[in-house]
Amino acid sequence: MSTAPKAFVVGHPIKHSRSPLIHGYWLCEHGLKGSYERVDVAPADFASFLRGFQGEGFRGGNVTIPHKQAAFQYADALTGRAKRLQAVNTLWIEDGRIHGDNTDELGFIASLDQALGSDWDQAARTALVLGAGGAARAVIAGLLDRGLERVVVANRTLERAQELTAFDPRRIEAAAWDKLTQALPEADLLVNTTSLGMDGQPPLILDLIALPDHAVVADIVYVPLETPLLAAARARGLRVVDGLGMLLHQAVPGFARWFGVTPEVTPALRAVIVADIERRA
Numbered sequence: 001m002s003t004a005p006k007a008f009v010v011g012h013p014i015k016h017s018r019s020p021l022i023h024g025y026w027l028c029e030h031g032l033k034g035s036y037e038r039v040d041v042a043p044a045d046f047a048s049f050l051r052g053f054q055g056e057g058f059r060g061g062n063v064t065i066p067h068k069q070a071a072f073q074y075a076d077a078l079t080g081r082a083k084r085l086q087a088v089n090t091l092w093i094e095d096g097r098i099h100g101d102n103t104d105e106l107g108f109i110a111s112l113d114q115a116l117g118s119d120w121d122q123a124a125r126t127a128l129v130l131g132a133g134g135a136a137r138a139v140i141a142g143l144l145d146r147g148l149e150r151v152v153v154a155n156r157t158l159e160r161a162q163e164l165t166a167f168d169p170r171r172i173e174a175a176a177w178d179k180l181t182q183a184l185p186e187a188d189l190l191v192n193t194t195s196l197g198m199d200g201q202p203p204l205i206l207d208l209i210a211l212p213d214h215a216v217v218a219d220i221v222y223v224p225l226e227t228p229l230l231a232a233a234r235a236r237g238l239r240v241v242d243g244l245g246m247l248l249h250q251a252v253p254g255f256a257r258w259f260g261v262t263p264e265v266t267p268a269l270r271a272v273i274v275a276d277i278e279r280r281a
């Protein structure tokens with residue numbers, strides 16, 4: 001008798017994760033037996049969690065803050081995109097070994113495609129990315145793979161932005177945080193990957209007047225759904241992309257691996273998560 005597949009999301013803390021709602025929705029939509037559970041594991045216990053999850057009946061799971069780099073270190077096999085980002089957000093067992101992938105890049109680009117139409121890149125030559133952490137690396141990798149000519153990275157700690165240029169020195173430039181408005185006139189796409197604007201954090205206040213009229217403003221923050229940055233962009237008449245699409249799309253490859261069906265990101269799924277964000281606000 002085969003048991004129903006189980007998957008996890010592991011983090012610390014983990015109780016605010018929306019991933020169980022997303023995967024639970026897809027399990028139900030496809031009439032699949034299976035479960036997707038939150039697991040809270042402190043950093044000191046992460047290595048032993050990895051060694052033990054298969055024995056507890058899990059096929060794999062998602063990895064979130066603060067374990068993405070540790071998962072990269074401990075996985076037995078890595079996809080090319082996980083190696084490139086040096087971080088893992090999706091794990092599964094294959095041939096008895098722990099495999100690690102990173103689906104954040106794919107999630108970000110798919111969210112732009114869904115929100116803007118897949119030809120958004122026609123008018124996008126230069127992107128201005130705010131922040132230089134793990135999320136910025138995924139966003140920048142996606143934009144470079146999509147063929148953008150130039151990415152300017154502005155970060156509070158300039159050295160982190162400068163380190164990121166090693167990714168592709170010909171196409172990435174670092175900018176100091178207090179000089180970022182100088183990069184606005186050439187930005188076809190502005191992406192916030194910092195935590196500014198997130199519930200409980202200070203807002204990201206930027207005068208967007210200097211952005212071109214065709215510019216798109218994206219935020220990877222999704223609580224709240226409309227950040228102060230996106231509200232300002234909307235008021236300026238610009239197209240905006242909120243952070244929920246990235247969360248939904250990055251979940252697709254994991255579900256397909258653990259449960260055997262490739263799910264879709266539909267307006268109905270989005271509405272379920274939006275309702276949860278509003279309920280908990």
Ligand code: ATR
Pocket residue numbers: 130131132133134135136155156157160193194195196202
């Ligand atoms: P993640 O992996 O989720 O991207 P991270 O590595 O902690 O998380 O990165 C968070 C980003 O938000 C960084 O670019 C950080 O800037 P620093 O590199 O200077 O720390 C940025 N950030 C956080 N708080 C900020 C603030 N108050 N003002 C400007 N940038 C901020």
